[in-house]
Amino acid sequence: MSTENSPPSTDSDLQFGLAVRARRAQLAITLDQLAQASGVTSGALSRVERGLLSVSLRNAMAIARGLGCELSELVQSPAPAQITRAGEHARFVHEDTGIVRLALARPQPGLELLHYAVPPGQASSHFAPHRPGTREVFYVETGSLRVFTGTDSVLLQAGDSAQLAMDTEHHFANEGRGVAHFILLVAAPAHGG
Numbered sequence: 001m002s003t004e005n006s007p008p009s010t011d012s013d014l015q016f017g018l019a020v021r022a023r024r025a026q027l028a029i030t031l032d033q034l035a036q037a038s039g040v041t042s043g044a045l046s047r048v049e050r051g052l053l054s055v056s057l058r059n060a061m062a063i064a065r066g067l068g069c070e071l072s073e074l075v076q077s078p079a080p081a082q083i084t085r086a087g088e089h090a091r092f093v094h095e096d097t098g099i100v101r102l103a104l105a106r107p108q109p110g111l112e113l114l115h116y117a118v119p120p121g122q123a124s125s126h127f128a129p130h131r132p133g134t135r136e137v138f139y140v141e142t143g144s145l146r147v148f149t150g151t152d153s154v155l156l157q158a159g160d161s162a163q164l165a166m167d168t169e170h171h172f173a174n175e176g177r178g179v180a181h182f183i184l185l186v187a188a189p190a191h192g193g
Contacts, residue, residue: 015051017050018051018110023067025127026101027068034067035066038066040055101114114184115182118179118181124171127166131167134186138161138162140181141182143179143181145172145182156182166186
């Protein structure tokens with residue numbers, strides 16, 4: 001990705017970057033995997049996600065293709081009311097673990113609401129640290145869930161909630177006997193670190 005003569009980054013650069021990061025997180029792919037799929041270097045993608053680099057239309061379209069979505073999904077301003085009907089949520093199933101993730105809502109850049117179903121004995125991939133200040137709020141509907149952050153962990157049972165800083169590597173696991181269902185709210189800070 002060419003960066004010569006790049007204009008200073010703007011709020012729209014940040015919104016685009018957050019949308020790219022959120023979509024990549026939904027797909028559970030790394031920067032390197034997106035780089036391979038889009039043809040845009042992982043270093044440039046990292047700067048794009050942080051709102052530090054303006055992208056050309058060609059590269060923006062390549063990134064959208066790499067994420068399996070339309071460019072409009074990454075740049076569109078939200079409508080005053082957005083309704084997603086049952087069965088219409090983006091649904092991702094991890095091939096190896098059977099973990100099901102539903103993307104419930106992304107009301108604004110940096111804010112995402114997800115629903116997970118984790119089969120017994122299964123664990124998520126290890127997620128890279130988020131930007132400092134990012135919080136994840138877990139609410140366990142059924143079953144139990146252990147959330148690992150760095151070298152710490154917390155065990156949550158049905159009805160429990162936890163707000164955790166996620167600026168370290170993290171993952172979760174179902175150590176119980178039944179399927180764990182939980183809602184996850186990811187809240188990233190508006191800008192910077």
